[in-house]
Amino acid sequence: MNAPTATAHLLPEIALRPVPQALLDALATRFGAQCSTAQAVREQHGRDEGSLQAPPPSAVVFAQSTRDVQDAVRLASEHSVPVIAYGAGSSLEGHLLAVQGGISIDVSRMNQVLSIDADDLTVTVQPGITRKQLNEAVKDTGLFFPIDPGADASIGGMAATRASGTNAVRYGTMRENVLALEVVLASGEAIRTGTRAKKSAAGYDLTRLMVGSEGTLGILTEVTVRLYPLPEAVSAAICSFPSIEAAVRTTIQTIQLGVPIARCELIDANSVRMVNAHSKLGLREEPLLLMEFHGSPASVREQAETVQEIASEFGGNAFEWASTPEERTRLWAARHNAYFAAVQSRPGCMAISTDTCVPISRLADCLLDSVHEADASGIPYFLVGHVGDGNFHFGYLIDPASPAERSQAEQLNHQLVARALQLGGTCTGEHGVGIHKMGFLLDEAGAGAVGVMRAIKQALDPKNILNPGKIFSL
The missing domain is CATH 3.30.465.10 (Uridine Diphospho-n-acetylenolpyruvylglucosamine Reductase; domain 3)
Known part of the structure; x- marks a missing residue:
């Protein structure tokens, strides 16, 4: 297998396609107040939660129906102008960026x-x-x-x-x-x-x-x-471990034994420290698993007891239960806010986020080597993972004014993805390819498969107007 190219992380050279005034006039006529060319609105729709940047779209159409979407796409197609769909703006890999210019179609009002x-x-x-x-x-x-x-x-x-x-x-x-x-x-x-x-x-x-x-x-x-x-019974627990390896080995054995655990999240010691500060918690600042069990009261109890026994074999201690909905909500809210806790831990920083997924049997190998590299780099980072299915996320916290830190973080990402591919995994478990991982898709899927993807794209979108410049180049 070829290693991913060294330029896999770079934003492609932007070649903006013209958006003629005739199209903007036609959109204004058709949509009235549902179409905006205001700078603030365009800039909001020209960025996501990722670290890449591009010029904003030339206009934003706020669709309220399927017909609205159809009409906006037809008008754009007449002028061969790109269209980018926009929902909540929470993507991480540059999916929303108008890298070739165009218009954004915001479907957030279609929420019924x-x-x-x-x-x-x-x-x-x-x-x-x-x-x-x-x-x-x-x-x-x-x-x-x-x-x-x-x-x-x-x-x-x-x-x-x-x-x-x-x-x-x-x-x-x-x-x-x-x-x-x-x-x-x-x-x-x-x-x-x-x-x-x-x-x-x-x-x-x-x-x-x-x-x-x-x-x-x-x-x-x-x-x-x-x-x-809705499950009849829900129980959540946290368990701290002496090392990331111990937590991961517990996860692997749990899955291999067929325990139908609903959630199994890894949070490394760095992230626990950040979450404690951000969410005012008092979690032990060690690697931990945050778990949830669904089912009947008896099955939930059986699942939890089995996992507790497995954890004890790997030094898991301080098994703590969140028995009320309020306690569970607080723990999961803290987990979901790990990104914001991390960014807050280094004021003014930018997070370079990445995710990969590997077969569960190779999870420890991939994680531990990646942690070693991140520690050796000296760049602050956080690590969280949906480790029950082999998926995990690194976030490297860099100074946006430091090209050296940016380059080093991207190199860490490059090494992490290369490792995941070598272990039979994927370059992205859930964030998607977008722009940031276009270079890795070829290494994962191969030229033949990417060629088939291109043929499908060209057959369905011969003018290349639907979110062009994403997943692969034409």
Whole structure:
């Protein structure tokens, strides 16, 4: 296997495509106040939570319906102008950047629940609804949507990036939980893929093709997802360990024994220290696992006892239970705020975030070598991971005014991804390719597979207007 190229992390050279005044006039005529060219609005829609930067889009259309999306795409297509879908702005790999110019289509106002089919355990929503809004809407049915990437991301964005998160070890990722879609193609045509049936053998699986396509093949305007019964009992626990290796070995054995743990999160000692300061907690400043168990009272107790026994074999101690919903919420909120806690720990810093995923049997090898490299670099960092499924995240905290620190952080990212690929893993477990990992996709998938991806893109988007410059170059 070839190592990823040394320039894999660099922002591609920007070649802006012209946005003619005729298009801006046509958008203003069609959308009125729903279209903005204000600098502040454009800048908001020209950045995500990642570290890369590009010029903002030339206009922002606030879509309120599928027809709005269709009309905006058709107008853009007439002028061969790029369009970039925008949901909550929480992506990390430059997905929202207008690297070739163009217009942004904001679907955040398309946030309605269209139908709840509780008997079939499905719900159909518009793409702008966030995961928290969705769960609030279905809570009276006794069901919930389990995919939890941390940020209150939009369902459309989560489907487009094939998101996962803390519950994936038990409930899977968006790939397993999206059943059907309505998608606006580059021509402005709206198509439907999939059905509410749990399985189908009819034709190509266009739903799976669109899930994870990062807005490069179509703009999602309806999403049908699976729901799950709220567990009868939920129990959460934290357990501190003498080393990261001990925590990871506990995780590996738990998964290999088939314990149906719902959540299993690793937080390294650096991150615990940061979270304690940010969230006013008193956690032991050692590597820890934050776990959650779902099921009947008896099964939850059995799962927890099994994991506690495994942890004790690896020196796990201070097994503490969060028995009330309020305690669980506080712990998980602290975990989800780890990024902000880390950034706060070094005022004025920038976080270079990255994620990889490896087979569970190789998790310890990948993590420990990566931790050693990060420690040796001297750059402050944080480490958290959905280690139950082999996925983890590093965040390198750099001085944005220091090119040397930026270069060193990107080199650490380069080495981490190369290691994951050598161990049979992937360059990204859930953040997506976007811009930041375009160079790594070729190393992971190979020229033949990327060639097939390009052919699909060119067939569906011959003018290359749908989020161009992402995943791979044409």
